[in-house]
Amino acid sequence: xxxxxxVPDDTNIKFLRWRLPFxxxxxxxxxxxxxxxxxxxLNLGVDFVGGQMIRATFVESxxxxxxxxxxxxxxxxxxxxxxxRFGQPNEVSIRMRLPEGQDAAQVxxxxxxxxxxxxxxxxxxxxxxxxxxxxxxxxxxxxxLFETGMLALLAAMVAIAIYIWVRFEWQFGVGALFALVHxxxxxxxxxxxxxxxxxxxxxxxxxxxxxYSLNDTIVVYDRVRxxxxxxxxxxxxxxxxxxxxxxxxxxxxxxLTTLMVLVALMFVGPATTFGFAAxxxxxxxxxxxxxxxxAAPILIWLKVTSDSFVPRESATDKQEKIxxxxx
Amino acid sequence: xxxxxxxxxxxxxGLTLVGVFLALPSLTMLxxxxxxxxxxxxxxxxxxxxxxxxxxxxEADTAQVRSLRIEAMEEEVRRALRDADPAIAIGDxxxxxxxxxxxxxxxxxxxxxxxxxxxxxxxxxxxxxxxxTISVVDxxxxxxxxxxxxxxxxxxxxxxxxxxxxxxxxxxLGTREPTIIRQGDERIVVQVPGLDDPQALxxxxxxxxxxxxxxxxxxxxxxxxxxxxxxxxSQILPFAPDASQQGAxxxxxxxxxxxxxxxxxxxxYDQNGTPVVNITFNQEGGRKFxxxxxxxxxxxxxxxxxxxxxxxxxxxxxxxxxSAQISGGFxxxxxxxxxxxxxxxxxxxxLQVVEERTVGPDLGADSIRKGVLALIIxxxxxxxxxxxxxxxxGLYANAAILLNVLIILGIMAALGTTLTLPGIAGFVxxxxxxxxxxxxxxxxxxEERRRGRRVVQAVEVGYREAQRAIIDANVTNVIAGVLLFxxxxxxxxxxxxxxxxxxxxxxxxAVTMTRMWVAGYLRKHRPSDLNI
Numbered sequence: 001x002x003x004x005x006x007v008p009d010d011t012n013i014k015f016l017r018w019r020l021p022f023x024x025x026x027x028x029x030x031x032x033x034x035x036x037x038x039x040x041x042l043n044l045g046v047d048f049v050g051g052q053m054i055r056a057t058f059v060e061s062x063x064x065x066x067x068x069x070x071x072x073x074x075x076x077x078x079x080x081x082x083x084x085r086f087g088q089p090n091e092v093s094i095r096m097r098l099p100e101g102q103d104a105a106q107v108x109x110x111x112x113x114x115x116x117x118x119x120x121x122x123x124x125x126x127x128x129x130x131x132x133x134x135x136x137x138x139x140x141x142x143x144x145l146f147e148t149g150m151l152a153l154l155a156a157m158v159a160i161a162i163y164i165w166v167r168f169e170w171q172f173g174v175g176a177l178f179a180l181v182h183x184x185x186x187x188x189x190x191x192x193x194x195x196x197x198x199x200x201x202x203x204x205x206x207x208x209x210x211x212y213s214l215n216d217t218i219v220v221y222d223r224v225r226x227x228x229x230x231x232x233x234x235x236x237x238x239x240x241x242x243x244x245x246x247x248x249x250x251x252x253x254x255x256l257t258t259l260m261v262l263v264a265l266m267f268v269g270p271a272t273t274f275g276f277a278a279x280x281x282x283x284x285x286x287x288x289x290x291x292x293x294x295a296a297p298i299l300i301w302l303k304v305t306s307d308s309f310v311p312r313e314s315a316t317d318k319q320e321k322i323x324x325x326x327x
Numbered sequence: 328x329x330x331x332x333x334x335x336x337x338x339x340x341g342l343t344l345v346g347v348f349l350a351l352p353s354l355t356m357l358x359x360x361x362x363x364x365x366x367x368x369x370x371x372x373x374x375x376x377x378x379x380x381x382x383x384x385x386e387a388d389t390a391q392v393r394s395l396r397i398e399a400m401e402e403e404v405r406r407a408l409r410d411a412d413p414a415i416a417i418g419d420x421x422x423x424x425x426x427x428x429x430x431x432x433x434x435x436x437x438x439x440x441x442x443x444x445x446x447x448x449x450x451x452x453x454x455x456x457x458x459x460t461i462s463v464v465d466x467x468x469x470x471x472x473x474x475x476x477x478x479x480x481x482x483x484x485x486x487x488x489x490x491x492x493x494x495x496x497x498x499x500l501g502t503r504e505p506t507i508i509r510q511g512d513e514r515i516v517v518q519v520p521g522l523d524d525p526q527a528l529x530x531x532x533x534x535x536x537x538x539x540x541x542x543x544x545x546x547x548x549x550x551x552x553x554x555x556x557x558x559x560x561s562q563i564l565p566f567a568p569d570a571s572q573q574g575a576x577x578x579x580x581x582x583x584x585x586x587x588x589x590x591x592x593x594x595x596y597d598q599n600g601t602p603v604v605n606i607t608f609n610q611e612g613g614r615k616f617x618x619x620x621x622x623x624x625x626x627x628x629x630x631x632x633x634x635x636x637x638x639x640x641x642x643x644x645x646x647x648x649x650s651a652q653i654s655g656g657f658x659x660x661x662x663x664x665x666x667x668x669x670x671x672x673x674x675x676x677x678l679q680v681v682e683e684r685t686v687g688p689d690l691g692a693d694s695i696r697k698g699v700l701a702l703i704i705x706x707x708x709x710x711x712x713x714x715x716x717x718x719x720x721g722l723y724a725n726a727a728i729l730l731n732v733l734i735i736l737g738i739m740a741a742l743g744t745t746l747t748l749p750g751i752a753g754f755v756x757x758x759x760x761x762x763x764x765x766x767x768x769x770x771x772x773x774e775e776r777r778r779g780r781r782v783v784q785a786v787e788v789g790y791r792e793a794q795r796a797i798i799d800a801n802v803t804n805v806i807a808g809v810l811l812f813x814x815x816x817x818x819x820x821x822x823x824x825x826x827x828x829x830x831x832x833x834x835x836x837a838v839t840m841t842r843m844w845v846a847g848y849l850r851k852h853r854p855s856d857l858n859i
Contacts, residue, residue, distance in 0.1 A: 136682065137684075201748065207822060214803055222799060
């Protein structure tokens with residue numbers, strides 16, 4: 001049986017030759033992402049801003065009457081809803097701000113009434129609508145969710161950088177952390193640009209991206225470490241190119257297999273996982289790219305040399321040698 | 328590297344079989360079949376986003392504990408000083424500003440009062456710290472202030488009781504496998520799978536169900552009540568919205584009884600066919616109730632629920648049998664809810680719903696079906712791809728991936744963890760890393776063969792060199808997973824748990840198990856070339 005080979009043997013692409021332009025492009029993309037986050041803002045779900053979200057499926061039609069719904073619900077006097085399709089064209093999510101009230105109990109009470117009114121209106125105007133779920137998050141809880149989510153992200157990133165610093169060298173830790181910041185920034189930028197809903201599930205998706213990108217970076221770094229010991233005289237640029245090329249078949253194979261599962265999840269899976277799977281799929285492209293063009297070149301600029309991994313002679317060893325007249 | 332003595336093989340297979348066996352009940356469930364009930368069935372718990380149901384986060388009003396404690400202390404102080412010999416008269420009582428203050432009217436009795444009151448401030452704990460600080464200012468004024476330690480203990484006790492009460496109320500609903508967990512200092516999480524109508528549940532949890540019987544203050548003029556002028560020793564309470572009377576009524580603050588000493592409460596009907604709640608007191612409660620009604624025949628008393636008056640009937644004759652009937656404009660449902668609440672006891676603290684998530688059972692079932700289908704399709708593509716790329720070694724990798732999925736399911740079922748939608752994402756990532764481990768190994772073997780190493784050596788070097796990267800990558804992922812679990816909430820935790828379990832098992836299956844299989848193949852067939 002002839003086996004499938006995605007990358008021909010002895011591939012030697014000069015990846016690092018274009019590192020500067022790629023770096024500049026990446027930095028611009030990162031800046032643009034943050035620009036988008038700051039100007040467009042993220043379309044934060046009720047998890048993070050509080051409010052009521054109603055999910056519904058129009059079982060009997062192929063497409064949800066979004067415009068009608070918007071008018072119907074706005075007509076109830078609770079303010080304008082944010083209505084989005086998600087998953088199938090006949091599935092929508094309807095988000096409402098929490099009503100104003102004197103205390104938490106009153107707000108909750110008003111919110112329940114609002115939900116009942118909206119559901120009643122929908123069922124009256126659109127027979128065959130199925131209410132799939134209602135989420136109601138108070139302002140206090142939502143800000144806590146936001147804080148713990150961000151804290152978890154930060155803590156994970158810092159701890160990972162420290163581990164890589166311990167296992168490799170500090171330059172590698174910096175490189176890995178930089179690649180992660182790059183991936184997270186671009187993913188946030190994607191969400192700011194497309195205005196897909198950003199909720200707690202997406203934070204979990206970003207974590208998956210971090211995990212994946214890190215895996216990629218470590219595989220490249222591990223090969224760099226190995227080659228640094230093996231080819232002590234090779235110039236850094238050539239050595240990085242060699243390492244990236246040697247790991248390229250694996251990089252492509254792994255990206256493809258993971259993408260296969262994700263694409264299946266996007267198009268066959270439940271509507272609620274679409275945004276989630278799309279985010280991870282995007283992150284896989286970005287993560288693979290960043291391992292090659294963000295994490296690797298930084299090692300040149302931070303002046304990694306093969307000395308970093310050859311057992312260093314300690315100062316006392318050296319003195320003993322000098323004393324014995326060996327140097 | 329390739330040496331696997333028999334004891335090691337038996338161990339590895341044994342571990343694998345345990346994992347797979349634990350996964351079987353969950354697998355049958357995910358496939359929509361029933362697991363034979365006579366077999367042990369550690370099924371994996373499905374999160375509410377998959378199974379459908381309600382998630383409700385309740386928050387206690389802990390500030391209330393402070394004011395309730397001060398009110399209780401006021402009554403204790405009054406009683407203790409009244410019962411003292413000789414009785415000590417006090418006045419100008421205030422419970423404002425989070426403390427209790429009052430004047431001892433006769434200055435010569437201050438020391439006697441202190442003697443009586445001091446024992447009441449001692450904490451119940453073993454630490455010897457006081458629950459209250461007591462001070463005397465201006466010679467005659469006593470000030471009681473609750474200490475932090477005492478307050479925290481009181482909040483802690485109130486939350487424990489509240490959790491129990493919530494559990495009892497939900498059990499009364501007869502729902503399947505509810506989860507009720509205390510979270511942090513002041514919250515309770517309630518998860519009820521497969522519940523269609525969360526309204527009933529919320530109504531039940533929102534009701535404090537503090538029942539009181541107090542005498543109506545007949546001296547109060549209706550015009551004064553309307554203006555909010557409170558007669559001394561009384562308080563004004565509003566009628567409940569559904570009560571037959573409207574407005575407000577003045578009741579005597581002291582001398583009433585609490586409705587917490589019940590043995591039973593049932594929904595029933597009165598002679599007109601209106602829904603009521605029939606309550607039965609326990610012995611002590613019955614005695615107090617009998618005493619109250621005997622001493623006040625002909626006078627009206629108020630039945631008060633959570634600070635609202637349900638009704639204020641006249642006591643026509645002493646009620647000695649230890650049972651009573653509560654009417655208050657109930658519907659059958661609300662009477663039933665009150666009966667459940669009374670049976671399960673009053674909440675010692677008000678609870679509010681601060682987060683609520685409901686997923687319809689249709690959507691949940693749909694999500695599982697589609698999610699499983701997506702994993703099967705995606706997984707099948709991966710398996711085919713691996714086989715096409717690595718031949719025999721691809722098959723080993725595939726067997727390892729399948730085992731890995733089963734073992735993760737098995738461990739999750741055995742640990743009683745919950746599979747959620749983000750958990751499925753964790754699965755995808757785990758399958759990704761498991762495949763990656765084998766890709767790393769196989770690519771490395773390919774590379775070593777190309778460099779001209781012999782078969783056995785190429786395999787050995789392949790496993791050894793690849794393993795380093797695999798371990799580093801997985802350790803970092805576990806670190807990330809553990810931090811996510813510690814700091815994250817809800818969905819993030821669901822993701823983290825699968826990640827942590829999956830990474831450990833994927834190293835086991837993708838590295839150790841495949842190495843055992845490859846070693847077996849090499850030993851048996853002694854191939855001179857590898858098709859890889």
